[in-house]
Amino acid sequence: MPLRAVSLCGALLLLAAAPTALGRPDVTLGDIVRNLTAPADSVPCAELGRAVEALQQQLTAAQSSGGQCPAGWSRHRHSCYLMPAVTATWFGASALCPAMDRRARLASVHNDNHQFVEELVASSDATYVWVGGMRLRKGGRDWGWQDGTPFDFTNWAAGQSTAGSELCLELQGPRSRHDARLGQWHDVICDGGPYHFLCQITLPTEVR
Numbered sequence: 001m002p003l004r005a006v007s008l009c010g011a012l013l014l015l016a017a018a019p020t021a022l023g024r025p026d027v028t029l030g031d032i033v034r035n036l037t038a039p040a041d042s043v044p045c046a047e048l049g050r051a052v053e054a055l056q057q058q059l060t061a062a063q064s065s066g067g068q069c070p071a072g073w074s075r076h077r078h079s080c081y082l083m084p085a086v087t088a089t090w091f092g093a094s095a096l097c098p099a100m101d102r103r104a105r106l107a108s109v110h111n112d113n114h115q116f117v118e119e120l121v122a123s124s125d126a127t128y129v130w131v132g133g134m135r136l137r138k139g140g141r142d143w144g145w146q147d148g149t150p151f152d153f154t155n156w157a158a159g160q161s162t163a164g165s166e167l168c169l170e171l172q173g174p175r176s177r178h179d180a181r182l183g184q185w186h187d188v189i190c191d192g193g194p195y196h197f198l199c200q201i202t203l204p205t206e207v208r
Contacts, residue, residue, distance in 0.1 A: 069201065069203075070201075076116040078202060079113065079202050081107060081198060081201075083124055083129065083199070084100070087194035087197075088193065088194045089193050090130050090168040092194070093130045094106055096197070096199075097200075101199075103201045103202070105146050106131055106198065106199065107132055107199065107200035108133075110152060110153045111152070114155065117183070118171075121171050121183050122182055124173060125175060126175060127196075128170040128173050128176060128186065129170060129173050130170050131169055131170070131171060131197070131198055133169025133185070134168060134169070135167040138165055139163050139165070141163050147200070155183065158179075158180065160186050164187070165189070166188045168187070168190040170195060171183050171198075173195075
C-alpha cells in the first residue's frame with residue numbers, strides 16, 4: 001500500500017477522533033504526525049487507530065472551554081489561529097486541526113483577516129502553508145472553504161486558479177522560491193508537500 005493511502009487512512013481516523021478526555025502522556029501529537037508520514041508497511045491502520053485513541057485521551061486537558069482560544073493560539077477578531085510546528089499533506093492537515101481542538105478547521109481567508117493571516121505566514125519558516133480552500137469540481141473554476149464560509153476574497157498568484165486537477169489551496173511562505181509575493185495563493189494537488197498548515201477556530205457568537 002503506498003504512503004499516500006496510509007496518510008489518508010490516518011487522516012480519516014483522526015477526523016473521526018474528536019478528542020475528549022485526558023489519558024496517556026507518553027503519546028504526543030508528534031507521534032501521530034510521525035505515524036502519518038512513516039513508510040506504509042511500518043504503520044498499519046490498526047496501529048494508527050490505537051494512536052488516535054491515545055490522542056483522544058491525551059488532549060482533553062488542552063481543550064479550551066466555550067469561547068476561549070486554547071493556550072498558544074493567536075486571537076484575531078472572532079477567531080483563533082495556530083500554525084503547528086509540523087508538516088503534512090492537505091489531507092493530513094485537515095485531520096490534524098480538529099485533532100488539536102474539535103472546533104478547529106483549516107483556515108479560511110477573507111477581506112477582514114487576510115492581512116493577519118499573511119503576517120502569521122511571514123513570521124514562519126514555511127515554504128508553503130495549507131489553508132482550507134478546495135476546488136468544488138475537478139476541472140472547474142469555483143472554489144469553497146472547508147469551514148463553509150463564503151469564498152468572497154482571492155489573492156491568486158499569476159497563472160494560478162486555472163481550470164485543472166489541482167484541488168487544494170496553499171499560501172506562499174517566506175522560504176518559497178516561486179515568483180510570487182508572500183501570502184499569495186497557489187492551487188496544487190492535495191497530497192503535495194508535506195507543508196505547514198494554518199488552523200482556525202471560529203468563536204461562538206455570544207463571546208465575540
